[in-house]
Amino acid sequence: MEIVIIGTGNTASVLGRKFKEAGHRIVQVFGRNKTAASELANVLAAEHTDRWNKIKEADLYLLAVSDTAIEEVMSKLNLNEKTIVHTAASVSKDVLKNARHYGVFYPLQSLRKEATGLPEIPLLIDASDEKTLHLLKELANSISEKMKVVDDEERVKLHLAAVFSNNFVNHLYVMTEKYCVQEGVDFRLLLPLIKETANRLDVFSPSQAQTGPAIRCDTETIHKHLAALKAYPQWKALYTLFTESIQKER
């Protein structure tokens, strides 16, 4: 497939590399920041431009820009006869409805352009019509083993679920690391446990995997922990909230 990528951020960069790996041709990278566009184009063996009127012909235009920029970028593109998709979780596909064919190609993964290895990327796709859906399915299958057709509403739900299990989980890591630094214990000793907690979900459902003082109502340990958190009111509130919530879900 011949693809033009609009955007130069994490999504543009990682999907671009996945496409190239799978044998697609990246015709061109468009970026308002010329240096960023040139750098990404270089990695993808593509041409690049920062001019709206220099965008080339392609089978698919991947609009990988920030949620708030999608509408504006769409209005500046003169691609109404083409197939255009965006990559945003919480933006309706209909924001692209001036194009003849349009859809969504949303990667349900946390993408970083600095990453050397590329993670597995489940793709949530949607399209204005059967022909476009077929095209997007083919593209998705060429770079991932996990693909699902979901509408705007389901995509928001899965993004919300991702916020809980990625952003909020990572925030717990942030809090834990700060606590460890302040108390002079080594956060990195926890990495095997953190990985085991995630990897175990291949085999157990999270409710089967729940362990710790809260679920076994070990009041003595809970009191020791709250005492150890005396100097950390924010942590202590979180500890109490989680302990209660875990006990409520038993």
Next chain:
Amino acid sequence: MEIVIIGTGNTASVLGRKFKEAGHRIVQVFGRNKTAASELANVLAAEHTDRWNKIKEADLYLLAVSDTAIEEVMSKLNLNEKTIVHTAASVSKDVLKNARHYGVFYPLQSLRKEATGLPEIPLLIDASDEKTLHLLKELANSISEKMKVVDDEERVKLHLAAVFSNNFVNHLYVMTEKYCVQEGVDFRLLLPLIKETANRLDVFSPSQAQTGPAIRCDTETIHKHLAALKAYPQWKALYTLFTESIQKER
């Protein structure tokens, strides 16, 4: 090393298998539940007993019982001339002080006897004297590449950190799964993201890895999410708390 294991739970079972794999001899398994003791002994090619007065000679007695049982079990053992360690996070090593040599051999990992593969297990050790410390260091090094000598207080702190980054994280997975089931979207689509979030800590510190609507103050998405959580007051409270906490830590 010749080892007697007191207890038949997850810790007894997993550490027992690690010891055996490393070439140590498990002399005997003691368990008040005869069936459980016999089953574990079978896996470890050891003898077993449920009688306090039938416990055999060994270089080390590993007391892998629940926190609250340690004192009682210690009082029933007639091993005051021996080397005894417990495996508990939040119990002082001095609960064993009637023994000539004693210490702690705490695995900072979530252990499940059902697991087929054994995870990497960082070990936090402590001992009453140099000779015992040396013995425990050797034992720890034989089954793990991560070992650290920490006192009672540091061990509690690391356990508390583990509660945040394992028990609380897993509770977020529980909540996410329940939400997905109730909304009819597929929780398992999130597994690659969940794993990436954990594995990324090898390369990035968690504060560098924080992404999502909260950290980029994406009010529009946050409002969409809160609307999607209308029927879930408990989730909504958690969402607001995390969003505020993430923004406070920016």
